[in-house]
Amino acid sequence: MTVKVEVIEGGIPHTKIMIAGLICTIVCLYLSYLNVATGTEMFSFFGGLAVISALIWGSHTIKVLCSYGIGTGVPSAGMIAFGSGVIAMLLATKFGIAAPIVALVLAAIIGLVLGYLSNNVLNMKIPVMIQSLTELAVVGALTLMGFAVLMTGSFTFTGLTTGSVTLFGALSMPSYQLSFIGGGLTAVAFLLGAIAIQHPFNACLGPGWKQDRMLMLTAECGFLSMIVAAIMSFALISTGSAILSLLIALIGWVYTYCEYIKLSKRDAFAWLDAKPIPEVEGH
Amino acid sequence: MTAVAAKPAAGSAMNPTAMVIGVVMLIILLGIAYVVSPGLGLMALIGVVIGGVLIGFGVHFVPVGGAPAAMGQAPGIATGVAMLAAGAGLAGLFGGAWAADQGFVIAVITGGVGGGMMMAITCMMVNFVYVFGMGIPAASGKVAKDPITGDTQPEFKSQGTEGHGLPFVSFVGGVTGGILGGAGGTLIYLELLSLYQATLPTVLNASATQVLPIAVATAGIFAIGMFLVNAVLTAYNITGTIEGPHDPKFKRWPRAIVASAVASALCGLVAILIVTI
Numbered sequence: 044m045t046v047k048v049e050v051i052e053g054g055i056p057h058t059k060i061m062i063a064g065l066i067c068t069i070v071c072l073y074l075s076y077l078n079v080a081t082g083t084e085m086f087s088f089f090g091g092l093a094v095i096s097a098l099i100w101g102s103h104t105i106k107v108l109c110s111y112g113i114g115t116g117v118p119s120a121g122m123i124a125f126g127s128g129v130i131a132m133l134l135a136t137k138f139g140i141a142a143p144i145v146a147l148v149l150a151a152i153i154g155l156v157l158g159y160l161s162n163n164v165l166n167m168k169i170p171v172m173i174q175s176l177t178e179l180a181v182v183g184a185l186t187l188m189g190f191a192v193l194m195t196g197s198f199t200f201t202g203l204t205t206g207s208v209t210l211f212g213a214l215s216m217p218s219y220q221l222s223f224i225g226g227g228l229t230a231v232a233f234l235l236g237a238i239a240i241q242h243p244f245n246a247c248l249g250p251g252w253k254q255d256r257m258l259m260l261t262a263e264c265g266f267l268s269m270i271v272a273a274i275m276s277f278a279l280i281s282t283g284s285a286i287l288s289l290l291i292a293l294i295g296w297v298y299t300y301c302e303y304i305k306l307s308k309r310d311a312f313a314w315l316d317a318k319p320i321p322e323v324e325g326h
Numbered sequence: 327m328t329a330v331a332a333k334p335a336a337g338s339a340m341n342p343t344a345m346v347i348g349v350v351m352l353i354i355l356l357g358i359a360y361v362v363s364p365g366l367g368l369m370a371l372i373g374v375v376i377g378g379v380l381i382g383f384g385v386h387f388v389p390v391g392g393a394p395a396a397m398g399q400a401p402g403i404a405t406g407v408a409m410l411a412a413g414a415g416l417a418g419l420f421g422g423a424w425a426a427d428q429g430f431v432i433a434v435i436t437g438g439v440g441g442g443m444m445m446a447i448t449c450m451m452v453n454f455v456y457v458f459g460m461g462i463p464a465a466s467g468k469v470a471k472d473p474i475t476g477d478t479q480p481e482f483k484s485q486g487t488e489g490h491g492l493p494f495v496s497f498v499g500g501v502t503g504g505i506l507g508g509a510g511g512t513l514i515y516l517e518l519l520s521l522y523q524a525t526l527p528t529v530l531n532a533s534a535t536q537v538l539p540i541a542v543a544t545a546g547i548f549a550i551g552m553f554l555v556n557a558v559l560t561a562y563n564i565t566g567t568i569e570g571p572h573d574p575k576f577k578r579w580p581r582a583i584v585a586s587a588v589a590s591a592l593c594g595l596v597a598i599l600i601v602t603i
Contacts, residue, residue, distance in 0.1 A: 114566030116392065116406035119558045126554035129547055130593045134600045149596065156351070156592050157555065160585040163344035165563045200600075204530065204540050219532065225539035229547045 054254030057107050061178060064100025065147075068093045068185045072143040075192045084284040087276065088291045090192025094236065094272075095265035095295070097189060101182030102243045102261040103254075108175035109244060113167070117248070120179060121241030125233050127153045127176075128183020133224075135184065136191070136200040143198065146184040154180030182240065190232035193269065193288060194276040195223045206279060221278070228275060235271060239264035256306040263303050266296035340581060348584040355591040359598060366521055367598045371591060373517030377510040378556050378590025382582045384506025385411050385560040388445065389496035389570045394488070398462050401489040401496060401569050403452050410448075411507060411557030417444035418508015419549055423515055423542075433516055434509050441508020445500040449492055456491040464491030469572050474498060489569070499570030511553045514590075518545035518597055525601040548597045555593060556586045 071093035077086040105120045113120075131153050135146035157180065158173030192198050195206075206221035219225045223232075242264050247257040269292035277285040308314055352375070359371040388410055391402025403410060421440025425433040456462055465482035466472065467489030472479065475494050483489050492500070522541035527534050563582040564575045 113562065115558070115561040116408065116566065119406055119408035119561050122408045122412070122554045123558040126551040126558070127593070129551040130596050133544065133548070134596045137600060137603065153592060153596070157559070157589055160348065160588055161559060161562045163341055164348045164585045165559065165581050166339060166341055167562055219536050220539040224543050227543045229543065230550065233547065233550070
């Protein structure tokens, strides 16, 4: 993969964000393997943190790509990222402990081919197209894997397809329906991620674009998605672990939300702290 | 013409070298599928490629207006390709998936009808909003006469716009695109579903009834993923907006066919590998 160094005015260069995002995501995904090492599900929340670091990287990639004016709107970039990512991620889960690395390589191959198709066959002629679509496919795959870890505590195919149903409080039997893939949670994770990745640049673009504000919004969107995913994880992992994930998501969301509001006020020309509609006397 | 000598901006020009490389890649991918799984896998992959090509071709018919259409300054439905194609395609996919038990042909037709109905309702309500809400008539900016009804267009077109509203030909194009997209999405789903139903019991070592949720969910999410990949690639082909089948940009469809075929073959191969390795 060729790395194009691109300094954006007054911000961290894209290469740095990409490398940091990639390392953080992979490390977080592997930290969730502590689940297997310790025999608990307490470390599932690392999946959520992997989601957030991948999303921060991905939203900045979307910024780099969409600065060229691709004409199809920012959401389309998020959709192709997850459309290609979900395919790579599902195959990668078959490879056991190597799953995050396989997802990375496989998504990069799919993204590379899609980038070549858009740039050469479809004649887009955008310099960053191939690199951006490669990065976006990797981000899509790793984000979905992060959601899978957050909800089920595992990133292996068996872990994602097999759940267990407890009958009459004691009898436990395996169920394929009560699982990440069989229960259709993949589709929810897909859209939670796709919205979180495309929204920040869509909301912050324009002449007043500031890198830190957009990335803070990405983190905020990521934690918001993590709250929803953590609530869904109650069905698949132990209650204690799910509560831990939910608490981390809630704390992260409140913090990033407050920070985002602060940055928005910093960048705004002027702002008025509008109060809710006052109660009118005499009702 | 080589890639270097081609025009710098995205245009309507074809790139023969890249097209040939695309076709070669398609053949290689089909070859890999033949090596990995000669019978079931190859047939499924061919179905997936046909479905992907149907989606890619179908999106060209849909009148996508984008942001200018939302301001009444360009004809078409006022949103992007990704949203429109996802709406029409997923409506078709759900319709087709519901009819999956009724047989292959009925399911594909149901998927097409689902997608076409979704687009027909969308186009009609869009025109309602344009005509009765914004007070603008439907007029195309690309042709002087509607190719189907023969109605003249320029005298209804406001100055400084590229046309507005949805002329009859765009409406027909939208419904055609919805039918093709819905049928293509359903075809991908059905091919993958039948492959997974046949192979997953041995992979997971469970009965056919037990793996049904996995087969349905995996085929469904793969179909959605491939649908979005194909729709967005086509969106890149038409650079965001198109008026319908009468738009000059429609002539770019051969590029999208090659791109969709290669992309679907690659994604389909990965989807097949999940049960063969």
